[in-house]
Amino acid sequence: MKRSLLGMALLAALAGPVIAQEPVAANPLALDAKAIKDAGIVLAKAAPRALTDELKAPGEVKADAYSTVLVSPRVESQVLARKAKLGDVVKAGAPLVVLSSVQVAETQGALIVAEQDWQRIASLGPQAVSARRYNEAKVQRDQARAKLRAYGLSDGQIGGLLRKGSAGADGSFELLAPAGGRVTTDEFLVGERVEPGRTLFTLVKEDSVWVVAQMAPADAERVKPDADARILVHDTAIPGKVVQRSHQTDERTRTVPVRIEVDNRQDLLHPGELVEARIATGSAVQKLAVPAEAIVLLQNQPTVFLAKGNGQFEPAPVMVGDTRDG
Structure with missing residues (x-):
């Protein structure tokens, strides 16, 4: 034994x-x-x-909202191809989905024409053309670039379009990840038309998570900001830090939510999981x-x-x- x-x-x-x-x-x-x-x-x-004296409270693991990103198109589009799927861990700038848009195609064509016009006028110099024509060509080029950026294209994608020329002005573009994280939602189908602002992906950084502990009002009053905390799960105690105590009692449960930030680089906690929180109150004694x-x-x-x-x-x-x- x-x-x-x-x-x-x-x-x-x-x-x-x-x-x-x-x-x-x-x-x-x-x-x-x-x-x-x-x-x-x-x-x-x-x-x-x-x-150290501690208060016990049930808690729920939630994604760190400050590290969560919603990815959505900024222009009416149609889904051509999926580049990332549920559960994938992606880096910032990685392609997530290929979209096609009539508005993007029009702006791509306008940029190519404006860029060619600007290159021709710039090669002549401001002395060879009127100041108004010189400025108009530059503004038209810059506006077309800005419009594509507003539609969600990166400078690298815009540069690639200009290198391809008119052959690249087909309205298709890749929607890129604005930040790194794990794909936790991807509710769309290839071929589907999507409206501007519709969430296609949710990206969550799991290095840090929140645990929301539900505490009796009297206990919550004893909790101080930056108080040390421990999260008990899977026979393991994970250290955390109190970052916020709500000033409003939940009308349904009559409890006060206390938010604890927890380092989750070991990937032990996942959103939706129920845990037990232990929050220190006061200094340690021997x-x-x-x-x-x-x-x-x-x-x-x-x-x-x-x-x-x-x-x-x-x-x-x-x-x-x-x-x-x-």
Whole structure:
């Protein structure tokens, strides 16, 4: 057996405060070195540890809205091809979908003509043409460029169009990712016509997520901005920081939402997941503590084993206080 109850009882880890009680008569347990090794027993000292009072609250993982981007066309278009799909992780500037638009085709053609006109006039110089004609040609070129940018084309795409010439003025263009992230929604079909402003993709950066803890108003009043927090999920405690406490009580649940920002670079948390939040209130204090796994129940009495030397382990009853971090 890798770990016996005794082995767990002596495992080194941070735990709750304990108060020793009067010892009771008990026969010590004797183990030789091999038995101690086989049982996986680890010795740890009961010593003062820095413990912080915490408030518990249920919470829900939500995407960090400050790192979430909605991707939508800025002009009436038709979907020609899909470049990214649900669940993909894309980089900023990556093509997401190929669209086609009559308005874009008209503006592409206008830019090519305006660029050629401008290049001809610029080669002559302002001395060879009137100032008005010179400025008109430049403004027409710049306006056509600005219009394509307003439709969502990048400078690189506009430069590629000018290199292709009239053959590239077919109205098709790639909608690019404005930021990196994971594709969490992509509700459209190839061939579908889409209106300006309709969300085609949602991109979420998962390096950071929010946990919204629902707290009783009296408890929420005790929570301070920037307070340390822990999110318990999958037998793991993930550190976080309180970034906002709502000033409005939810009318349905009569609770106050408290938003906690959590580093999620290990990808342990996902939007929609239910978790338990622990929020620190006040400064840490020194209390006598032992590992939680060091406490076992013998005859309905919380007990730890004291190492007496020479393989002798003597049970000692204790009174258990609050538990912190295992």
